Amino acid sequence: MRRHDVLVVGAGLAGQRAALAAAQAGRDVALLTKLHPLRSHSGAAQGGINAAVGAEDSVDTHIYDTVKGSDYLGDQDAIEFFCSEAGKTVVEMEHFGTIFSRAPDGSLARRPFGGAGFPRTIYAADRTGLALLQAIYEHLGTEKITTYEEWDLVDLVLVDGRVQGIVAHDRRTGEFEGIAAKSVVLATGPAGRVYSRTTNSHSSTGDGLAIAYRAGAWLKDMEFVQFHPTALLETGILITEGARGEGGILKNGTGERFMSRYAPHVQDLASRDVVSRAIVTEILEGRGFPGGFVHLELMHLGKEKIESRLQEICDFSRNFAGIDPVTEPIPVSPAQHYMMGGIGTSIHGETNLAGLFAAGEAACVSIHGANRLGGNSLLETLVFGKEAGIAAAQFAADSPSTRVSDIEVQRTLGTVRTMMARTDGVEPLAFRAEIQAVMERRAGIYRNDADLRAGCEEISTLRERAATMRITDSSRVFNLNLTDALETLHILDLAEVILVGALARTESRGAHSRTDFPKRDDANWMRHTIASYRPEGPQLSYAPVAYTRWEPKERVY
Amino acid sequence: MVESVSVPLSVYRFDPGRDASPRYVDYRLDLPRHTPVLTALLKIRSEIDSSLSLRYSCRSAICGSCAMLINSKSRLACQTQVGPELDLHGRIVIDPMRNQPVLRDLVVDQRPFWQDYERILPHLVTDPRHPMPEGKPNPMTPEQVERFHETPRCIACGACYSACPAKEADPTFPGPMALAKLYRFVVDPRDGATRERLLRIQPGGLWTCLRCHLCTTSCPKDVQPSERIRDLKELAIREQGATEAGSRHAVGFKENLHDRGLLNEMRLVRQTDGVLGMLRQAPQGIRIAAKKPELLHKPRRIEGQEEVRRLYELLEDEEGGA
Numbered sequence A: 001m002r003r004h005d006v007l008v009v010g011a012g013l014a015g016q017r018a019a020l021a022a023a024q025a026g027r028d029v030a031l032l033t034k035l036h037p038l039r040s041h042s043g044a045a046q047g048g049i050n051a052a053v054g055a056e057d058s059v060d061t062h063i064y065d066t067v068k069g070s071d072y073l074g075d076q077d078a079i080e081f082f083c084s085e086a087g088k089t090v091v092e093m094e095h096f097g098t099i100f101s102r103a104p105d106g107s108l109a110r111r112p113f114g115g116a117g118f119p120r121t122i123y124a125a126d127r128t129g130l131a132l133l134q135a136i137y138e139h140l141g142t143e144k145i146t147t148y149e150e151w152d153l154v155d156l157v158l159v160d161g162r163v164q165g166i167v168a169h170d171r172r173t174g175e176f177e178g179i180a181a182k183s184v185v186l187a188t189g190p191a192g193r194v195y196s197r198t199t200n201s202h203s204s205t206g207d208g209l210a211i212a213y214r215a216g217a218w219l220k221d222m223e224f225v226q227f228h229p230t231a232l233l234e235t236g237i238l239i240t241e242g243a244r245g246e247g248g249i250l251k252n253g254t255g256e257r258f259m260s261r262y263a264p265h266v267q268d269l270a271s272r273d274v275v276s277r278a279i280v281t282e283i284l285e286g287r288g289f290p291g292g293f294v295h296l297e298l299m300h301l302g303k304e305k306i307e308s309r310l311q312e313i314c315d316f317s318r319n320f321a322g323i324d325p326v327t328e329p330i331p332v333s334p335a336q337h338y339m340m341g342g343i344g345t346s347i348h349g350e351t352n353l354a355g356l357f358a359a360g361e362a363a364c365v366s367i368h369g370a371n372r373l374g375g376n377s378l379l380e381t382l383v384f385g386k387e388a389g390i391a392a393a394q395f396a397a398d399s400p401s402t403r404v405s406d407i408e409v410q411r412t413l414g415t416v417r418t419m420m421a422r423t424d425g426v427e428p429l430a431f432r433a434e435i436q437a438v439m440e441r442r443a444g445i446y447r448n449d450a451d452l453r454a455g456c457e458e459i460s461t462l463r464e465r466a467a468t469m470r471i472t473d474s475s476r477v478f479n480l481n482l483t484d485a486l487e488t489l490h491i492l493d494l495a496e497v498i499l500v501g502a503l504a505r506t507e508s509r510g511a512h513s514r515t516d517f518p519k520r521d522d523a524n525w526m527r528h529t530i531a532s533y534r535p536e537g538p539q540l541s542y543a544p545v546a547y548t549r550w551e552p553k554e555r556v557y
Numbered sequence B: 001m002v003e004s005v006s007v008p009l010s011v012y013r014f015d016p017g018r019d020a021s022p023r024y025v026d027y028r029l030d031l032p033r034h035t036p037v038l039t040a041l042l043k044i045r046s047e048i049d050s051s052l053s054l055r056y057s058c059r060s061a062i063c064g065s066c067a068m069l070i071n072s073k074s075r076l077a078c079q080t081q082v083g084p085e086l087d088l089h090g091r092i093v094i095d096p097m098r099n100q101p102v103l104r105d106l107v108v109d110q111r112p113f114w115q116d117y118e119r120i121l122p123h124l125v126t127d128p129r130h131p132m133p134e135g136k137p138n139p140m141t142p143e144q145v146e147r148f149h150e151t152p153r154c155i156a157c158g159a160c161y162s163a164c165p166a167k168e169a170d171p172t173f174p175g176p177m178a179l180a181k182l183y184r185f186v187v188d189p190r191d192g193a194t195r196e197r198l199l200r201i202q203p204g205g206l207w208t209c210l211r212c213h214l215c216t217t218s219c220p221k222d223v224q225p226s227e228r229i230r231d232l233k234e235l236a237i238r239e240q241g242a243t244e245a246g247s248r249h250a251v252g253f254k255e256n257l258h259d260r261g262l263l264n265e266m267r268l269v270r271q272t273d274g275v276l277g278m279l280r281q282a283p284q285g286i287r288i289a290a291k292k293p294e295l296l297h298k299p300r301r302i303e304g305q306e307e308v309r310r311l312y313e314l315l316e317d318e319e320g321g322a
């Protein structure tokens, strides 16, 4: 039987930081990940990481910007802790070897980012996530830990509400095995693939969220989904704000620069949510291009400026869409970008289940509330990854050893074998596409009662069909058809939680925008949504938001 | 809407546990010309054959998962479009990467690649003479950041490793990625372990590299491993004399880097010791090619001859130029 003190699932920034903290606390630590750690989606973050280290900036302003950005749904005690750890965290990453971009005086260079009062975002060229991921991976290499690479978490094992370990699938051998652990940290990252258009990687399927949810963990604020206004048409690859910052303009199918109607002053430079909504409105009202998109034009900036100042956007358009932004417009439309919600945790990563911890995009502390600020999520992975690692190590130190019985492994294997034995039924990827289409149609940028109700019904119909899902590939080695099937079941559960939460929340706040309830309703809705698993569907309850010093105000920029 | 073209794809399929030998399966898809090869393969998975196995995740050339041979060249499937491939070859032949055993279909065992990476001591080792400033970042000027060249861009995809003939000829050679990573630490003003790193890559070290540049031409992130290997060689020659085994002067060589700046140093080396240095490397490369004549006749379906010809041309260039 494989056995560890602390088992961290997920090896992005959050998971690796948690593993590092737990190892430094002297525990026997294992890190289990379905991708090689360096292939985690953290590596895709370009923009940067926030820390109020500039002389003109202050931790208090960072706190205020984050509270306001969250549309007052963020927990202020958590945000205060989070922002006060920022400087230390960035310095630590620098000491681990991160190659940050530098100012001429040798200090860390900073750039302005949306929603921040000052240039607060520290960066490494246009690859901050990769730079951080490399550094933490290199540093973690100095600790003695066990790594399970290309292993999938499939089930959590609990006895009497206490975590005993997990059941996992080794992609290389095809084996399903039990791994006992005194504490488990889930850092499985984003769930963007609940939608068909997303800036997230293909592996961002929310596994940890769905598995924890079915095991009894609370999912918090899942209806808050951030969309990015400009993603490439076919692949959903992110085109950063930089394009508009440098003078790029958006045009609809009639050639009109439509942002001047929605934001007469700032026009194309309006905030993410405003631009996303404007684009969707244009498309819905028939002024998009056939196929549902608008144009992002850079041509007027000239070849030289495009190639020097917007190099990465240029590369993306050329390499992934076959578009040369010097001579043609880039077809873009909004795409899912970030899940504010996740497994509900305390500041120390504790969940409602004994021995279960969570961190990173899979968790909801909550610091992002109803809307995340750019540059805060990389910081979140490191600050709360460390906290969760420390807490999980402490929990393990105080715990007797656990075990995962073979019955648990057999049960998981039974489900898989049933899917493999079917001679007809739905194919995982085709079925996944159906779930995603429901989410795009019913729980996108604009929501309303009728759509959300219809979405809930469509998902329950799909749930019945999910029982007929079929795995056709019978090989044991790198059977992606099998992982597709398991991931699709995760997506289905999360889709339902998002829809039910969004239907219940009869207000508009942050990224949750209800056309039938266009106003924020602090009297009734300044509270967190908590979804708990029930066989018949998610059960909702609500929890108060933590306040310290900041009075709710209208969020205007 | 964009017009589609008919794309013939021939994909390597092999499940070592079940198949007696590898085979190619042909597919035909209608796709717009700018479609990435990865999208084509995913379309095969979702519409034709869900048992096709490959690694992929980010679909934006940042996770390093999807390196494979596309018409015999090591590259990322997500960053290669079908149109230009059709223009050049009339069809698209997909094989797994080389220099790593096949686990299944396009999935290779990357353990050798990562073991080679581990050899260079891939983490910052603080120089005891320059401890980290407490509670503050180390100062580093933009010029010092430039000295890393493009090495921080490496996404560990393994394309260079797959393309490298020296790796194929000599298993003790760490390969281009590991050496580019080595360079990344050698130029880091925060690091103090250059000597140890150089010792750890013996034997096989730097000197097996043939200067064929295939690593550089196959790298999707422009890391230019062969250029960095050249830099490391030139510095080592200057500081160590002709011996390849000892890294006696590695410490001094490190100080040179920090104190005088790499770029000037490089220029100096090329002007003075360049001729000698190049001559020393060339015979080594030829020896390897002679020892491994199969380099000229690569198994599998690859146009190996072309690559080797290019390799010799480059070697000649080098000698001629020197």
Ligand SMILES: Cc1cc2nc3c(=O)[nH]c(=O)nc-3n(C[C@H](O)[C@H](O)[C@H](O)COP(=O)(O)OP(=O)(O)OC[C@H]3O[C@@H](n4cnc5c(N)ncnc54)[C@H](O)[C@@H]3O)c2cc1C
Pocket: A009, A010, A011, A012, A013, A014, A015, A032, A033, A034, A035, A036, A037, A039, A040, A041, A042, A043, A044, A045, A046, A047, A048, A049, A050, A128, A129, A151, A152, A153, A154, A187, A188, A189, A190, A199, A200, A201, A203, A207, A208, A238, A337, A338, A359, A360, A361, A362, A374, A375, A376, A377, A378, A379, A381
């Ligand atoms: C395009 C893009 C740009 C962004 N830019 C920025 C930015 O500039 N600044 C910023 O602050 N934020 C940015 N973000 C957000 C930020 O990058 C993410 O929120 C953050 O990196 C998530 O880190 P993580 O460690 O939680 O998850 P990930 O890095 O996604 O790691 C998840 C890990 O979990 C593993 N895993 C998943 N499921 C399983 C399973 N079933 N079994 C085993 N292992 C599993 C994976 O292998 C992976 O190792 C960006 C996001 C995107 C998509």
Ligand code: SF4
Pocket: B160, B163, B164, B165, B166, B167, B175, B176, B208, B209, B210, B211, B212, B213, B214, B215, B216, B225, B226, B229
């Ligand atoms: S230049 Fe050297 S390292 Fe690069 S591929 Fe050729 S032999 Fe390999």
Ligand code: SF4
Pocket: B153, B154, B155, B156, B157, B158, B159, B160, B161, B176, B177, B180, B215, B218, B219, B220, B221, B222, B223, B224, B225
């Ligand atoms: S050097 Fe280039 S080709 Fe080699 S692993 Fe790194 S990114 Fe890939």
Ligand code: FES
Pocket: B038, B055, B056, B057, B058, B059, B060, B061, B062, B063, B064, B065, B066, B067, B076, B077, B078, B079
């Ligand atoms: S899928 Fe990530 S590099 Fe191609």
